[in-house]
Amino acid sequence: MKKISLMLTLALSLGFVSCDDYDLPNPPAQTNPQEPTFEAGSLNVSSLAGSMVIDLTTVNDANELVALAEVTAVENLPEGYELSFVGQMAANDAFSPAVEFETSMDETKVLANPDDLDAAFHEVLNTIDPSAKTVNIRYKAYAVRGTSSVRLGGADVYYCPMTASIKPFAPDFTVEEEYYIIGTCTNGSIDASKAIKMTNSGASPYDDPVFSVVVDITSDEAAGGYNWAVVPRSTLSAGKGTVLAPSDPELASDFEGYLVNRDASEGIFGVINASNKHLITVNVRPDSDDLYSYSVQLAIPNLWTPGPANGWNQGASQLLYTNDYKNYEGYVHIDGEFKFTSAPDWDHTNFGFASAGKLSTDPGAGNLKVTQNDEALGNGLYWCTADIVGLTYTATAINTIGIIGDGTPGGWDNETVMTPSADFLTWTVKTTLKEGTFKFRANNGWDINLGGSLDDLTPGADNIPVPETGEVTITLNLSSLPYTATVVK
Structure with a gap:
């Protein structure tokens, strides 16, 4: 069994004395005696969490502490010293990162x-x-005398790694799932x-409470005023109850403002007086x-990407496309920095850093920059x-693009690399194809790939049937939407 040194000799005690003004009856002898050892197995700590859910509200209302673990065996602890533990909590069993919390002892139990x-x-x-939710917990153990302590086993020794299901305190408001x-x-x-479902990012609505939906308003509906209010699932299921409607009916047609809880029987709605697709958030x-808070805006079909690569000209930039008028994506030629704009000009919504x-x-927001490991x-x-609702973005550098599939020379195991043009928007390769299928993919991985049909390539779509066998030249065009490719024999 591994021996772990426990510095509890008189020499260590002397160190305590010098820090804490303890009086020693006699000065320690100037010798090098054998240092006492503490076997790791001599301190046994067991989890008390089991499979139960620790409801912090219930424990708190009872004015109690949470019993997390119990010391089942301890030997060789010198007289005058007591055990103490510091807890660590993490989302993973690697405890990276970890957050520490205090504990106390009640006889053999470790409490928090x-x-x-x-x-x-x-x-x-x-x-x-x-x-x-389930968290990972472990403990650092200490031998304590007064205000002084020594960690048992050194910096890398922890006790009782365990998992615990914890139900935290609830916030003072309720958010529903739908x-x-x-x-x-x-x-x-x-x-x-007939109700239209709204969506968020898919995260817990407590953490991402921003829900949105696109409504397609006809000319007749706009002429009469398109009415809208928001209902949670509980109201929809009951057929009555609370709705979220404008706080001031006089401002019901404003494009942004505030909603309040109202009874559905009041019949108060927001109003949109324009036709076309609108995004309600x-x-x-x-x-x-x-x-x-809410906003209503005309749904944006594309985002433009002006920057130095195109002379800050929206008309010469690449477009991002969307399926939900909230999340946009696409290939962009970038030279250091850029911006997203909601129109091919600077007179509408501009998205900066x-x-x-x-x-x-904000009108004064700086340019977006592409970085990796904090380097431009x-x-x-x-x-x-x-994400123009959550106001987030990513820019992933495309280092390679290749073709891969059972119709290509490398099959599904090895891709055939393509060559980019000077502006990186056209990629070509001369190769030999056989009967089968293939796809285009970036960075020698599957995170970013194109499939479907050659005249309408779509991320993550099905494999592309090989249109020509034998020696061919394949050209991929990423300069405009939809993305296309040609296969010329």
Whole structure:
């Protein structure tokens, strides 16, 4: 069994004395006696969590502490010293990163305050969702005398690695999983068969409370005023109850403002007086005044990408496309920096730099820059994504593009690399194809790939049937939408 040195000799005690003004009856002898050892197995700590859910609210309301672990064996602890533990919590069993929390001892049990566990839980998981989640916990052990302590086993020794299911304190508001639009689309009633479902990023609505939906408003609907309000799933299921409607009916047609909780029977709605597709966005987490912010904007079919690569000319830039008018993606030729714009000019919404990975619509926001490991990247092709509701973006450098598939020389195991043009928007390769299928993929991986048909290539789409066998020249065009390719024999 591994021996772990425990510095509890008189020499160590002398170190305690010099720090804490303890009186020794006699000075230690000037010798080098055999240092006492503490076997790792001599301190046994077992989890008390089991498979139960630790409900912090229940424990706190009972004015109790959480019993996390129990010391089942301890030997060779010198007289006058007591055991003490510091807990570490993490989202993974590698404990990277870890958050520490205080513990106390009640005879053999290791206890923690619900407040300390709640704080660690939220920091580790970066969530305010009140549902129970599993975390990893372990302990650093100390021998303590007065205000002095020595860690048992050294810096790399931890005890009782365990998992625990913890239900944190709930916030002082409730957010439901699903929200819907009612109004004109439901003939003014709460009709579950006609209500239009809103969506968020897919994360917990406590952590991402921004829900959005695109409504396609006809000319007749716009002439009469397109009515809308937001209902949670509970109201939709009951056919009555609370809706989120404009806080001031006089401002119901404003493109942005606030909603409040109202009874559906009041019949108050937001109003859109223009036809075409509109994006309705609502933050379903109330602010300090119990208001819910919203915005209504004309749905943007594309984002433009002006920058030095195209002379800051939207008309010469590549477009990002969208399937939901919230998330956009596409290939972009970038030379150092760029911006996203909602129109082929500077007179509409422009998206600039807020912070790393974050967009800003402020007029004075700086240019977006492509970086890797905090170093600026230069001229090249990038796969860009943008979330104009969550105001986030990514720009992934495209180092290679190749063809791969059972119709190519390398099969599905080895891709055939293509050659880019000077502006990185056209990629070609001369190769030999046989009967089968193939796809285009970037960076020798599957995260970014194109499939479907040669005249309408789509990310992640099906394999492309080989149109010509034998020696061919394949040309991939990424300069405009839709992306296309040719295979010439």
